[in-house]
Amino acid sequence: MKKTLLLLLCLCLLFTSIISCESPCAHADKQMHPAVAATNENPGNIAYKECSVCHKYFDNVDPLKEITLDSTITYAVIYNENKPGEISATVANMPQGASYQSGSLITKPDSPTLTDCVFGGWYTDSGCTKAFDFTQTKVTLTLTLYAKWILSSVVKDGVQYALFDNNGVSEYEIKGCSADTVKLILLAEIEGIPVTRIADNAFSNKSQLTGDLTIPDSVTSIGVNAFFGCKGFDKTLTIGNSVASIGNYAFWACSGFTDLVYKGEVKPTLGTDVFLGCQIGQ
Incomplete structure (x- = not known):
């Protein structure tokens, strides 16, 4: 008898607990959280709603769509013009900063412009x-993006370099040198941008140039009359291993060179009378 009473008591307690359980929350009472703009110092948030009963979070546009609190966070994306110190001009079309939801991709802005420079990303x-990838990298924190600028013209060790577009790729061309340059030092790259060609007439009749001359491995072509009449060179001429062509009369009358070295396995294509009047051979 006692066992029966105990069983009945347990069943009563179970039934009471079942009927006393709260019904599932209907989320009828929701508190609105307004959007807060992210700043350089602090993250913000999108507008969202919170159930006052169960404290779950819901989309502001679709009130039935449940979301996580983390997904409401926004971060500031700041664009820094990062202008070269030697350039005084104002950057044009500079994008404004914006807030982005955590985990989202950034919309790539239009490229800014700057006089005497080319925008590099x-x-x-x-x-x-470290280049930023707009197609893959998602926002997870406050982010500053810096503009890269490539100078349109540069002078290094008295040598003049000018930027040009080679089928969408920025490269430098050697244009010449100052009148007081004596030892010619040619660079293979400038700030990561390769130097790939020597312009026509670049050093024509620069008789003050002396010593040896090394054409960098990055250079692929030497222009017409590039070193025409440079009689002051008095040591070895070394042609880099990427030079594929040398223009007409490029080293005409460079009579002081004592030796010619081709670094490449295949000699470049030579124009007319490239080494006419030189002691060195073809």
């Missing part, structure tokens, strides 16, 4: 060593 560091 957006980077996550001011030294422009």
Whole structure:
């Protein structure tokens, strides 16, 4: 008898607990959380709603769509013009900063412009060593993107370099040198941009140039009359291993060279009388 009473008591307690359980929350009472703009110092949030009973979170546009609190967070994306110190002009078409929802991709802005420079993309560091990928990288924190600028013209060790577009790729061309340049030092790259050709007449009749001459491995072509009449060179001429062509009269009357070295396995294509009047051979 005692066992029967105990069983009945347990069943009563179970039934009571079942009927006393709260019904599922209908989320009828929702508190509105307005949007807060993200700043350089602090994240913000999109507008969302929170159930006052169960404290679950819901989309502001679709009130039935449940979301996580983390998904409401927004972060500021700041664009830094990162202008070269030697350029005084103002950057045009500079994009404005914006807030992006955590986990979202950034809309790639139009490219800014700057006089005497070419825009080279957006980077996550001011030294422009880490390019930002707008197609893959999602926002997970406050982010500053730095503009990379490539100078249209540069002078290094008295040598003049000019930027040009080679089928969508920025490269430098050697244009000449100052009148007081004596030792010619040619660079293979400038700020990561390759030097790939020597212009026509670049050093024509620069008789003050002396010593040896090395054409960098990055150079693929030497223009017409490039070193025409440079009689002051008095040591070895070394042609880099990427030079594919040398223009007409490029080293005409460079009578001081003592030796010619081709670094490449295949000699470049030579124009007319490239070495006419030189002691060195073809």
